[in-house]
Amino acid sequence: MSATVVGRRWFNGEHVLLAVVAVYILLFAVLPLARLLVEAFLPDGAIGLDLVSRVLSSRSASAALVNTVEAGIASTLLSLVIGLVGALVVGLTDVRLKPALVFLFLMPLLVPAQIAALSWLELLGPSSAILAPLGLAPPPGTRNPLYSPEGVIFLMGIEHSAIVFLSVRAGLRTVPRNLVEAARSAGAGPMRIVFDVVLPLLRPAMVAGAALTFVASIGNFGIPALLGIPGRYTLLTTLIYQRLSGFGPRVLGEVGALALMLAGLAAAGLVVQTLALRHHRSPSAGNVAMSPFVLGPLRAAMEGIVWGFLILTAVLPLAALTGTSLIKALGVPLSFDSATLDHYRYVLTEYPATRRAFVNSTALAGLAAVAVAVISIPLGHVVVRRPRPLIRLLDGLADAPFALPGIVLSIACIMVYLKPLPVIGVGFYGTFWIILFAYLGRFLALGLRPTIAGLRQIDVALEEAAQASGAGALRRLVTVVRPLASPAAMAGAVLVFMSAFNELTVSILLWSSGYETLGVMVFNLYDEGHTTAAAAVSVLSVVATLLIAGLVTVAARWLPRGALPWQA
Amino acid sequence: MAGVTLTGVVKRFNDVLAVDAVDMAIVEGEFVALLGPSGCGKTTLLRLIAGFETPDEGTVALGDEVVSMPGRMVPAERRRIGMVFQSYALWPHMTVGENVGYPLRVRRVPSAERRHRVAQALAAVGLEGLEERRPAELSGGQRQRVALARCLSMESRVVLLDEPLANLDAHLRESMQAEFRAFHAATGATMIYVTHDQSEAMALADRVAVMNRGRVEQMTAPADLYRRPATDMVAQFVGRGMVVPAEVRGGSAGGSIRARVLGAETLLRCNGSAANGSACLRPEGLELVGPDVAGSIVGRVVSLTYTGATTTVHVRADAAPDRPLHLHVANEPPPPGARVGVRVTDGWLIPGKH
Numbered sequence: 001m002s003a004t005v006v007g008r009r010w011f012n013g014e015h016v017l018l019a020v021v022a023v024y025i026l027l028f029a030v031l032p033l034a035r036l037l038v039e040a041f042l043p044d045g046a047i048g049l050d051l052v053s054r055v056l057s058s059r060s061a062s063a064a065l066v067n068t069v070e071a072g073i074a075s076t077l078l079s080l081v082i083g084l085v086g087a088l089v090v091g092l093t094d095v096r097l098k099p100a101l102v103f104l105f106l107m108p109l110l111v112p113a114q115i116a117a118l119s120w121l122e123l124l125g126p127s128s129a130i131l132a133p134l135g136l137a138p139p140p141g142t143r144n145p146l147y148s149p150e151g152v153i154f155l156m157g158i159e160h161s162a163i164v165f166l167s168v169r170a171g172l173r174t175v176p177r178n179l180v181e182a183a184r185s186a187g188a189g190p191m192r193i194v195f196d197v198v199l200p201l202l203r204p205a206m207v208a209g210a211a212l213t214f215v216a217s218i219g220n221f222g223i224p225a226l227l228g229i230p231g232r233y234t235l236l237t238t239l240i241y242q243r244l245s246g247f248g249p250r251v252l253g254e255v256g257a258l259a260l261m262l263a264g265l266a267a268a269g270l271v272v273q274t275l276a277l278r279h280h281r282s283p284s285a286g287n288v289a290m291s292p293f294v295l296g297p298l299r300a301a302m303e304g305i306v307w308g309f310l311i312l313t314a315v316l317p318l319a320a321l322t323g324t325s326l327i328k329a330l331g332v333p334l335s336f337d338s339a340t341l342d343h344y345r346y347v348l349t350e351y352p353a354t355r356r357a358f359v360n361s362t363a364l365a366g367l368a369a370v371a372v373a374v375i376s377i378p379l380g381h382v383v384v385r386r387p388r389p390l391i392r393l394l395d396g397l398a399d400a401p402f403a404l405p406g407i408v409l410s411i412a413c414i415m416v417y418l419k420p421l422p423v424i425g426v427g428f429y430g431t432f433w434i435i436l437f438a439y440l441g442r443f444l445a446l447g448l449r450p451t452i453a454g455l456r457q458i459d460v461a462l463e464e465a466a467q468a469s470g471a472g473a474l475r476r477l478v479t480v481v482r483p484l485a486s487p488a489a490m491a492g493a494v495l496v497f498m499s500a501f502n503e504l505t506v507s508i509l510l511w512s513s514g515y516e517t518l519g520v521m522v523f524n525l526y527d528e529g530h531t532t533a534a535a536a537v538s539v540l541s542v543v544a545t546l547l548i549a550g551l552v553t554v555a556a557r558w559l560p561r562g563a564l565p566w567q568a
Numbered sequence: 569m570a571g572v573t574l575t576g577v578v579k580r581f582n583d584v585l586a587v588d589a590v591d592m593a594i595v596e597g598e599f600v601a602l603l604g605p606s607g608c609g610k611t612t613l614l615r616l617i618a619g620f621e622t623p624d625e626g627t628v629a630l631g632d633e634v635v636s637m638p639g640r641m642v643p644a645e646r647r648r649i650g651m652v653f654q655s656y657a658l659w660p661h662m663t664v665g666e667n668v669g670y671p672l673r674v675r676r677v678p679s680a681e682r683r684h685r686v687a688q689a690l691a692a693v694g695l696e697g698l699e700e701r702r703p704a705e706l707s708g709g710q711r712q713r714v715a716l717a718r719c720l721s722m723e724s725r726v727v728l729l730d731e732p733l734a735n736l737d738a739h740l741r742e743s744m745q746a747e748f749r750a751f752h753a754a755t756g757a758t759m760i761y762v763t764h765d766q767s768e769a770m771a772l773a774d775r776v777a778v779m780n781r782g783r784v785e786q787m788t789a790p791a792d793l794y795r796r797p798a799t800d801m802v803a804q805f806v807g808r809g810m811v812v813p814a815e816v817r818g819g820s821a822g823g824s825i826r827a828r829v830l831g832a833e834t835l836l837r838c839n840g841s842a843a844n845g846s847a848c849l850r851p852e853g854l855e856l857v858g859p860d861v862a863g864s865i866v867g868r869v870v871s872l873t874y875t876g877a878t879t880t881v882h883v884r885a886d887a888a889p890d891r892p893l894h895l896h897v898a899n900e901p902p903p904p905g906a907r908v909g910v911r912v913t914d915g916w917l918i919p920g921k922h
Contacts (some may be wrong), residue, residue, distance in 0.1 A: 459655055468647075
């Protein structure tokens with residue numbers, strides 16, 4: 001249907017806009033990942049197939065590969081149990097204070113891995129501000145029990161349970177209420193209904209959630225870095241980091257091969273996820289939420305268990321972190337008299353690197369959020385209104401940098417930007433810009449999804465009415481689509497900001513002196529033994545994130561349904 | 569203002585033929601209703617005229633200008649065709665005044681003149697002074713008036729209405745019908761109105777095009793549609809006419825023809841054709857007589873439906889038990905089971921296919 005359109009220039013505003021969108025995706029998503037593949041599979045590429053096979057056969061790499069798969073599977077199983085049970089309790093029973101429970105179950109989405117790891121280390125370490133007063137802390141000088149494979153797996157299991165929780169919760173919404181009621185009238189009790197009806201129907205959601213969790217686990221850097229490196233439990237992400245920070249860009253080919261392995265594992269996980277959701281049913285409009293199972297006298301007990309678990313896993317670690325940030329020095333017990341805000345003053349006013357990190361992360365996250373929001377409206381609009389094969393391909397490519405582990409993207413970005421770019425002759429390696437370019441690719445999908453959800457809710461007649469009124473494509477986009485899609489795009493921008501603000505996996509390989517991010521700062525301070533300062537930076541960034549999350553939650557009634565993941 | 573001419577228009581969606589070789593000539597200033605069951609292609613036809621769809625074959629012309637043909641399209645935004653949607657399609661982020669003034673803003677009409685024309689358009693639909701309201705603050709009927717005012721302000725050559733009253737309740741519908749008629753009288757715009765409600769179509773339109781499976785079955789004035797349906801489908805769809813087999817006896821003379829209908833000799837109106845086929849009977853053209861009266865259809869009363877002033881009597885004719893007849897009687901009806909005769913006082917020999 002490529003009808004020649006009369007009286008319209010072939011080169012118009014709409015085409016310019018489409019070109020901008022396409023260039024954005026090609027530049028920030030396709031170029032780095034394509035470069036990585038080219039280096040690996042072209043004969044004169046920096047990686048080359050023989051290097052891939054040589055790296056694969058090296059002892060350290062194969063150990064890291066085995067560890068990665070092991071930790072990925074084991075932590076995924078733990079996440080599955082926590083997320084599934086949590087989602088079933090919240091979704092199917094009459095426990096009270098559900099919004100609070102949902103928020104706590106999804107807390108790991110707001111607390112980045114390196115901060116979670118630090119919090120747990122402080123909770124279970126010898127100087128624990130929580131356990132020490134109770135006499136439960138390990139004696140001073142003992143090794144933190146989390147410095148171990150079990151520690152890595154345990155913490156990743158908790159950190160990623162939110163992914164399963166979200167997936168199962170969304171799946172529960174597609175379970176037709178009448179199937180549950182039919183089982184009830186057939187005489188089945190709640191447990192039977194859960195096992196015979198609900199769980200079988202939830203299988204796709206469980207499999208998809210578990211696959212995503214696996215992808216998240218193998219791509220995690222913060223937890224294996226803070227727990228695994230001292231525990232001598234090396235995963236692919238930490239091996240890449242150690243090689244590259246130890247030997248510099250001359251081992252780029254070798255770490256590229258490792259990144260490809262990681263990308264391969266992730267791709268396998270994503271294929272499983274796609275297959276699981278192949279026959280995905282979207283919740284039918286008339287599908288009323290099923291009435292919760294009445295727990296009766298068991299309700300108090302159930303609430304006790306769930307709250308106990310969440311306080312232990314979501315609240316206490318952050319409390320311990322806050323405690324550490326307030327003590328005078330490691331080993332000094334926390335009390336009202338000894339508490340001090342010195343570390344906060346230090347990181348905010350005295351130590352230049354942390355001050356820079358706050359500025360850098362705010363600028364990077366802000367720029368990425370604005371750019372993604374601006375590009376996601378025209379991109380989302382063509383995806384929703386003209387789902388042609390080429391557009392769908394662009395849409396899929398836009399997802400890749402977010403779906404694949406962040407460290408894969410940063411290796412790919414180093415490959416693209418290490419040498420000054422041809423033609424323009426400008427080098428971006430070692431600057432602020434390489435981190436921004438990586439973020440622009442990495443967080444596009446995060447901002448695009450809510451925008452698309454919002455765009456789908458716009459009645460197409462509103463655009464057709466504008467067209468009948470004489471408005472051309474660009475004008476319709478600016479005067480009709482943009483204002484209506486803005487709340488969703490803003491929600492996307494907020495998600496991008498929160499994620500980028502605390503991000504570590506991408507910037508850990510791309511930062512350089514002067515261009516530190518907050519995530520890098522927490523990691524470096526801890527690495528150098530400035531635990532109290534690391535805790536202070538962490539507390540500040542968690543508070544900032546929670547504040548933003550709180551603000552958008554208050555604003556949620558102006559947002560399209562499903563724009564905020566923790567409200568899904 | 570301009571007429572609309574469709575020539576051999578075909579539109580397929582994948583393998584489904586949504587519009588099948590439609591020819592239609594709508595004269596300037598005419599009010600035409602497109603009537604048909606859901607899925608008959610009436611909305612697709614409207615969207616082809618608006619320019620939201622491209623025809624696979626055939627052409628669409630506005631006045632003398634061909635605006636659509638395969639491979640060559642004047643985009644919808646260049647057609648100056650007003651459209652009123654079932655969902656009103658008012659932009660929620662703009663005020664009523666901004667909604668109505670949008671087509672003028674697009675055309676860079678200076679703001680003073682724009683304000684004036686918006687006020688005029690709103691006054692014409694009885695909403696003067698509501699410029700600053702938001703669409704969400706208005707009732708359904710008011711919203712549809714705003715949509716109408718939007719077409720008014722842009723001085724559309726043609727106004728298309730896609731089931732504009734489907735979301736309104738019954739009493740509002742009647743007043744909006746009056747609004748549409750007044751709009752038509754005041755502007756003289758060519759109006760094309762899609763609906764599945766035949767009484768709406770008959771009440772509003774100069775001519776009604778009945779569509780079925782992508783084709784136009786008949787396009788004529790409402791009275792004609794009822795009195796002289798061209799096909800079985802039109803006869804049944806409009807006024808739920810009874811279609812029964814008719815066996816022609818002799819030639820037509822003076823617009824009538826002798827025919828045998830369900831075993832009875834009758835005189836049917838006809839348009840000159842004298843082929844065997846079917847007859848369209850209406851309840852008001854049937855009369856209940858005794859079972860032995862010559863020239864009547866013999867049958868048995870199946871059931872009675874009381875409707876107040878009259879009673880509808882359902883009769884099963886011996887000659888065709890599968891084609892039940894019904895007619896109205898004002899006095900005491902015969903009981904169910906009674907044998908009766910039905911005399912045809914008025915019937916129409918359907919000329920078209922059946």
